[in-house]
Amino acid sequence: MEEIIEARVGSKAIGFTDDEAKNHPGPSESLGLMEFVEPGDLQKYGIIPELVGRLPVSVHLNELDEAALVRILQEPRNALVKQYEKMFELEDIRLIFDPEAILSIARKTLERSTGARGLRSIIESVMRDIMFELPSRNDVSEVVITRECVESGAQPLLVLHQGDQALEA
Numbered sequence: 001m002e003e004i005i006e007a008r009v010g011s012k013a014i015g016f017t018d019d020e021a022k023n024h025p026g027p028s029e030s031l032g033l034m035e036f037v038e039p040g041d042l043q044k045y046g047i048i049p050e051l052v053g054r055l056p057v058s059v060h061l062n063e064l065d066e067a068a069l070v071r072i073l074q075e076p077r078n079a080l081v082k083q084y085e086k087m088f089e090l091e092d093i094r095l096i097f098d099p100e101a102i103l104s105i106a107r108k109t110l111e112r113s114t115g116a117r118g119l120r121s122i123i124e125s126v127m128r129d130i131m132f133e134l135p136s137r138n139d140v141s142e143v144v145i146t147r148e149c150v151e152s153g154a155q156p157l158l159v160l161h162q163g164d165q166a167l168e169a
Contacts, residue, residue, distance in 0.1 A: 069106035
């Protein structure tokens with residue numbers, strides 16, 4: 001596919017080129033050729049015109065990196081971290097995700113190659129036990145999710161009402 005787009009865009013140099021041109025890639029090389037795909041390219045690649053005509057929009061998606069997954073966990077209005085914080089708030093318990101824990105969730109998702117949808121399954125596996133335990137307890141004021149909770153399955157840290165003594169559940 002890239003060869004077809006490259007031939008159409010004309011990013012290949014013909015003849016002799018100088019080293020200066022090789023060191024400064026053009027727009028198609030620096031952005032990736034798949035961003036410039038058009039319906040004609042899909043047809044040349046071998047996809048039947050009837051199918052290409054039914055695609056209203058064709059886009060190229062880049063893989064998410066660690067920073068993007070961290071942003072997805074925290075920034076949107078309905079971010080997963082915010083959803084869990086709200087659920088715990090309903091029980092009058094403050095939920096805190098350690099920054100290292102959020103990074104670990106993103107790294108684990110990258111290892112599994114599950115993309116943004118994989119974030120939920122990792123958080124659910126970390127939160128499952130504590131979510132069932134907390135409604136029956138009246139002494140917990142705060143729950144802290146640490147890196148160890150994500151990476152090794154350790155229990156979250158619980159801060160109790162009587163003083164601010166942190167205990168492992």
